[in-house]
Amino acid sequence: MLLVGLLLAACQTAQPPQAGSGVAVLGVLGGTPDRPTLAGKPLDLSGATVTKDGEAWTGDLLPGMVVRAEGQEGASSLKVERLEVQVKLKGPVEAVDVNAGTLTVLGQTVFTDAGTQIYEKAGGAYRTLLLTDLSPGDFVEVQGTSAQGGLLATYIERYPTGGEVRLEGAVQNLDPAGKTFQLSGYTVDYSRARVEGTPQEGAWAEVRGTLSGTTLQASRVSFKTAGGSGFGASRRVELEGPISDLNEAQKTFRLLGYTVDYAQAVVVGQLAEGVYVEAKGQVDAQDPGLFHAQQVKVKYPRTRAPKAEAKGQVTAVDPDRLTLDLGSLGFYADANTLLKRDDPDGPIAFAEIQVGDFVEVRYDPALTQEGRFYALKVEVKGRSGGQGGIQEWKGTVSQVDRTAYTFVLLGNTVATTPSTRFEWHDQPYDQAGFFALLQEGDVVEVKGSNSGGVVQASKVELKRR
Secondary structure: OHHHHHHHHHHHHOOOOOOOEEEEEEEEOEEOOOOEEEOOEEEEOOOOEEEEOOEEOOOOOOOOOEEEEEEEEOOOOEEEEEEEEOOOEEEEEEEEEOOOOEEEEOOEEEEOOOOOEEEEEEOOEEEEEOHHHOOOOOEEEEEEEEEOOEEEEEEEEEEOOOOOEEEEEEOEEEEOOOOEEEEOOEEEEOOOOEEEOOOOOOOEEEEEEEEEOOEEEEEEEEEEOOOOOOOOOOOOEEEEEEOEEEEOOOOEEEEOOEEEEOOOOEEEOOOOOOOEEEEEEEEOOOOOOEEEEEEEEEEEOOOOOOOEEEEEEOOEEEOOOOEEEEOOEEEEOOOOOEEEEEOOEEEOOHHHOOOOOEEEEEEEOOOOOOOOEEEEEEEEEEOOOOOOOOEEEEEEEEEEEOOOOEEEEOOEEEEOOOOOEEEEOOEEEOHHHHHHHOOOOOEEEEEEEEEOOEEEEEEEEEEEO
């Protein structure tokens, strides 16, 4: 009865926005690279000013990125006037702990889960990675939100080479005369930097520069009050992302730099540490780091980091047992599995998954006695599975035929031709050379089209072995 009451109250208090009403949103992008969404609505970026770290930016907007957007909200889209991509951390990876689902970058612990999007750009296109693909020495950019003991990443991008680093945190051991301070175990030298704000002990600093050992030679330092994103107190604001520091007694949690007070809010769903929420409300008139929520909706559960990934077409699904098959791979889900659709973006029920859907499954590779893997995340890509009729499959290779140049992937025979593109470690191979390299048990990603259980491959990439 309590849940029904909350849902009824949510329906009564959360009125649909008026056409063209002004709104500010700080949150994590969803959707697809071709059709990004924010707070569940497609973004209309025509005429928008887009920046990244305060500079004009024309790059791709990808799912998982944290953005601050202002514009006019319509019935079916968000007409963006200004959008800023917000980077939390950029630098070399110092350590990776796959079992814990963490990596260390510039002395900071970065947590990942099944919702973390990891990318790298190769050949002009982005491809997805897992934490298992990252290694010490890799240079990465991290976007996300503060969490207990570190940073929960929603977006990680691996770059082919190192470059300018970015670090933020509370200033310690400030030396105004020497123009240095400590930040996450590094000495920041800002003697030659462009400085914004007033250097103060304990102030929040955002630093960009070059790294030499444990010294960060800053090119730009911005000192500011911790928390908040500059939204005015009078406007309607939406926040979306994973929460931390949940205090059920005080009815507060942290989200994207804000302390969210939900004491007077309608809460839909069960709040827990790390769950992904959408919060609507206003910034406090006196405290720019305090957000008073009128409604909080839990969208996705907190999950742990996956160790494996499969992409393909659903060949069987049982909504009662919460199981699905991708050809030869079987999975099971539970209440903690993250279930979503990318277009239109948003959460789904397991019963909405249908045979024929193309899905991306991130999972734990430990088999149950029934021969199934635990699905941490299932994302439905739609029946096309890709753009322009191109579909994707990802999984483990079996039955390699080096004469016919075929193999089996997720129960499908993959057929190749001399015109198929073959890659391994970003290096191109011809058909014979690739099949001489390919072994049973290798993980590959295939792009192509399926006809009668035979995939005609336009591209085959060896991901790992």
